[in-house]
Amino acid sequence: MYILGIGCYYHDSSAALLKDGKIVAAAQEERFSRKKHDTSFPINSIKYCLKSQNITIKDIKYIGFYEKPFLKFERVLSQHLQMFPLSFKTFLSSMPSWINEKLRVVRRIKKELKYKGDIFFIEHHLSHAAGSFLISPFEKAAILTIDGVGEWATTTYGIGKGNNINLTNEIRFPNSIGLVYSAITAYLGFSVNNSEYKVMGLSSYGNMNKDTNEYYKRLKKVIYLKEDGSYKSDMDYFIYHYANKMPSKKLCKLLDGPIRNPNEEITKRHKDIAAALQLLTEEVITKILNYMHKTIKCDNLILSGGVALNSVYNGKILRNTPFKRIWIQPDPGDGGTSIGAASYIYHSILRNKRNFILKDAYLGPEYSTKEIKNFLGKNNIKYSEFKNERELLEKTAKLIYENRVVGWFQGRMEWGPRALGARSILSNPCNHKMKEILNLKVKHREKFRPFAPVVCEDDALKYFDCDIPIPEPTDFMLMVYPIKKKWHKIIPAVTHIDGSGRLQTIKKSQNHLYYNLIKQFGKLSGIPILINTSFNIRGEPIVCTPNDAYKCMMGTGIDYLVINKFLIKREDNPKDKWDSERYAND
Amino acid sequence: MKRIKQFFTGFKEGLKDFGGNISIVVNTILLSFVYLIGVGLTSIIAKIFKKRFLQLKESKRESYWKSLNLKKKKMEEYYRQF
Numbered sequence: 001m002y003i004l005g006i007g008c009y010y011h012d013s014s015a016a017l018l019k020d021g022k023i024v025a026a027a028q029e030e031r032f033s034r035k036k037h038d039t040s041f042p043i044n045s046i047k048y049c050l051k052s053q054n055i056t057i058k059d060i061k062y063i064g065f066y067e068k069p070f071l072k073f074e075r076v077l078s079q080h081l082q083m084f085p086l087s088f089k090t091f092l093s094s095m096p097s098w099i100n101e102k103l104r105v106v107r108r109i110k111k112e113l114k115y116k117g118d119i120f121f122i123e124h125h126l127s128h129a130a131g132s133f134l135i136s137p138f139e140k141a142a143i144l145t146i147d148g149v150g151e152w153a154t155t156t157y158g159i160g161k162g163n164n165i166n167l168t169n170e171i172r173f174p175n176s177i178g179l180v181y182s183a184i185t186a187y188l189g190f191s192v193n194n195s196e197y198k199v200m201g202l203s204s205y206g207n208m209n210k211d212t213n214e215y216y217k218r219l220k221k222v223i224y225l226k227e228d229g230s231y232k233s234d235m236d237y238f239i240y241h242y243a244n245k246m247p248s249k250k251l252c253k254l255l256d257g258p259i260r261n262p263n264e265e266i267t268k269r270h271k272d273i274a275a276a277l278q279l280l281t282e283e284v285i286t287k288i289l290n291y292m293h294k295t296i297k298c299d300n301l302i303l304s305g306g307v308a309l310n311s312v313y314n315g316k317i318l319r320n321t322p323f324k325r326i327w328i329q330p331d332p333g334d335g336g337t338s339i340g341a342a343s344y345i346y347h348s349i350l351r352n353k354r355n356f357i358l359k360d361a362y363l364g365p366e367y368s369t370k371e372i373k374n375f376l377g378k379n380n381i382k383y384s385e386f387k388n389e390r391e392l393l394e395k396t397a398k399l400i401y402e403n404r405v406v407g408w409f410q411g412r413m414e415w416g417p418r419a420l421g422a423r424s425i426l427s428n429p430c431n432h433k434m435k436e437i438l439n440l441k442v443k444h445r446e447k448f449r450p451f452a453p454v455v456c457e458d459d460a461l462k463y464f465d466c467d468i469p470i471p472e473p474t475d476f477m478l479m480v481y482p483i484k485k486k487w488h489k490i491i492p493a494v495t496h497i498d499g500s501g502r503l504q505t506i507k508k509s510q511n512h513l514y515y516n517l518i519k520q521f522g523k524l525s526g527i528p529i530l531i532n533t534s535f536n537i538r539g540e541p542i543v544c545t546p547n548d549a550y551k552c553m554m555g556t557g558i559d560y561l562v563i564n565k566f567l568i569k570r571e572d573n574p575k576d577k578w579d580s581e582r583y584a585n586d
Numbered sequence: 587m588k589r590i591k592q593f594f595t596g597f598k599e600g601l602k603d604f605g606g607n608i609s610i611v612v613n614t615i616l617l618s619f620v621y622l623i624g625v626g627l628t629s630i631i632a633k634i635f636k637k638r639f640l641q642l643k644e645s646k647r648e649s650y651w652k653s654l655n656l657k658k659k660k661m662e663e664y665y666r667q668f
Binding site for chain 2: 068069070071074077078079080081082083084085088091092095096105106118119120121122123125126153156158164165166167168169170171172173174175224226228230231232235241345348349
């Protein structure tokens, strides 16, 4: 039985396909449309899902949609009714999409896909919860979902047992720690629903001491926090319930200045505000988790929703709360809800036993050797071919060791916002200049942002102060841990200002080629760690096809592309060079 | 022949843009009307009767958690969009 899950029309549209309860394909629409955080109907992702199994829409038994659109519309309408006449501008800008798309989901699905079967609508936070719990290794777990907002809920918690999920409590809009995080992100001059992770990275540069960070004390005024972790936002500081902007004038006054212009220099004040926000967020979630553990009495924790992408905090959870194990799916944000909607139908509504644990994130499209060879030949691209896997590993590791920047395109594309060794840019973490080289040649991103390390799981504890046993979400680059002090100077390119690293651990069973490459690099350098950053042009989604990968290499300063068993050198193909920075938009 | 084709392609694009602009104007007028009459009147009446659609000023309570009880329901419930 095939079940298709769909999530769209807010941000990060996606589709996921289940076959007898097992996820066989999943991808975000942005990878195909090349629009970052694409919100549109995920027609390309759906086509990919169907093609991957050689099936048609007639083979789909059920479709699950990731929220209840009318409930969400009720909330939107309530905002306009409450805030009349201040909400006039947002009413004009948001209503056309509600009328043309969001309230016509059934019509769109049936028309676009020519689908005649049943469509189920699963509440937004239930989709988040199901998307993590039902594919986790836990038979029983406490579940916490936190995001900006779903229909009405912004934070929920409950319990998952077998194939049942019961979300028992919620915090409702406009109170939302996710929206507070986004509002301060906007205040700091970064884009909402896109750059929250930048604020998280910036926080390490600020004052992380609660006693001495003045802005932490001030930000405490915007959230009333109870001992049980429940909270409410002081809406005098925000205008997101009726305007397109998020911070109010009162918030600007509280934080000593106007909203930062994106081109403005980042000062100590901005860094301290980012740190204060991170401290406040951690305090709220810690209180919720402690309370949950007390009431639910279960040591396993499932975390979901966009806030679960806060890897800095994720790495502290097991140390700061009584929970013993944690699991987060590779895409806990809205992108992941398509998996949740489909899984909930199969396991909870149809009451089928759970039979699947997500062990790796390789759920996207892949391209055969023949397809890639055809692409290279058709475009007159100069390349060489590795004789065997050994040569591929030795030569690639050597290139990285010699400080070359290598594009790595192998197998099925990753599911979720992180590059995990299928569509990655790899380089040498031991070179203290590598951060600058990567920024100059390829990424062109803010100087304060760290690069992430990837390490084989069996080596992780030697270099990182991880929880023991190492939590599975590190496989999906969702936990930040301190790097052991003696290695700070050995791997400077992946050591953040506070001595931490957002590591990815990799097991041989997940991706043997990637695993062996890291080991091979270890043989050359003595350090089995690589820099792993996403394979994309600034402002664009991660590459999906061989054409995307080649275009990215030729538009940036990536030196080599290792694609399947082929090696392409940028310098050998001067005819295709271009400057991606001229078109970058982030 | 090529020029004629180019002309009609451009003409078609122009008409499309023109149609788009008209729909923006019509939408704005209609939505303004709906907002002022529909939303506005309802909002004013609601304010007279002290009806609140959003809890912006929640009173101080022991806990801000609200009961949700979101669990498995009858299958028919999932066909609903609300």
